[in-house]
Every structure is written in structure tokens, then in C-alpha cells.
């Protein structure tokens with residue numbers, strides 16, 4: 001499939017089933033995703049695979065970060081973290097540079113993540129990129145063992161693609177969530193005269 005066709009067909013899956021790509025498949029896809037443009041070739045990103053019981057530890061950290069105090073609230077965060085068999089934490093790992101600013105490095109980390117998301121989609125997995133208001137709280141930083149130069153950009157939730165939801169590529173676009181397959185490119189491109 002061409003990159004053009006893969007892009008046109010991709011969509012996010014908010015609900016996924018129990019199987020997930022293994023570590024070797026993730027490495028194979030990350031190797032390809034890592035070819036994105038990268039000013040200064042700093043590679044200012046890394047991913048962390050979160051599977052099994054580690055997802056509950058993430059849920060607990062999110063609960064702690066939110067200030068939730070009851071067991072019920074904590075269970076809610078844990079069940080959200082367990083919505084997919086594999087979460088891939090996206091880490092922007094900022095490097096010291098005189099010429100490449102932090103925002104440029106974030107753009108690289110986001111670019112690799114979009115590429116990985118596309119490759120997972122093309123390989124037949126269901127994927128959605130999620131964040132949340134507690135992504136950058138202390139407990140969530142600690143559970144990922146982030147270094148001082150690192151920031152989370154959220155997680156790719158990855159799992160088995162469900163069948164029969166909405167057509168491949170269809171997404172809400174425009175007012176009142178009207179469903180169309182593609183955006184109207186003319187709304188997003190101007191020409192400087």
C-alpha cells in the first residue's frame with residue numbers, strides 16, 4: 001500500500017480488543033517511523049511499552065495525579081488505562097542544542113508518533129493517541145521514570161481492531177460532527193500572494 005493510500009484509509013479506534021503487537025513488531029515499526037525529518041538528528045524521543053500489570057500502575061499514578069481519594073475513583077483510572085492491551089508512552093527527550101529549540105524537538109517526537117500510529121494502522125492494529133489533564137503530573141512522571149529533560153506527549157493505545165464500527169477512514173469533520181471520510185483540504189491551504 002502506498003503512503004498516500006495508508007494515510008487516506010487510517011482512522012483511530014477508541015475501543016480495541018485483547019491482542020497486541022509484540023516487542024519485536026514494535027521495534028520493526030519504530031525503526032521505520034524513526035526516519036522522519038529530525039533537525040540536527042538529535043532523536044529527541046523515546047517510547048515506553050506498557051503492558052499487563054504496568055497499566056494498573058499507570059492508572060494508579062493518574063489517580064494520584066488527579067487528587068482522587070476514593071477506591072472507586074482509583075478503579076476508574078485503572079480501568080481506563082486497561083482499555084487496550086498495549087499502551088505506548090510517548091516521551092519527548094529534549095537534547096541540549098544551540099540551534100534546535102524545544103518546540104522543534106517536540107515536532108520531531110510528534111512526527112515519529114504519527115508515523116508509528118500510521119504504520120500500526122496499516123499493519124491492521126487499532127490505535128488511538130490519548131492524553132489527559134493529568135499526563136504531566138508528578139506521579140505520572142515517576143511511574144514512567146522520566147529524566148529531567150523529558151516530557152510525556154501522551155500514549156498510543158494499541159490493540160486488536162474491532163470489526164463493524166464505522167468505515168475505514170471515516171471521521172467527524174466540520175460542524176456538529178458531520179461524518180465525512182476526509183477533510184476538505186481547501187479549508188486548510190492558502191497561497192501567499
Ligand SMILES: Cc1cc2nc3c(=O)[nH]c(=O)nc-3n(C[C@H](O)[C@H](O)[C@H](O)COP(=O)(O)O)c2cc1C
Nearest residue numbers: 010011012013128129130131132153154170171172
Ligand atoms: C496529542 C494528541 C492527544 C489526543 N488526546 C486524545 C484524548 O485524550 N482523547 C481522545 O478521545 N482523543 C484524543 N486525541 C485524538 C484522537 O487520537 C483521534 O485523532 C480522534 O479521536 C479522531 O479520530 P481520527 O484520528 O480517526 O480522525 C488526541 C490526539 C493527539 C494528536
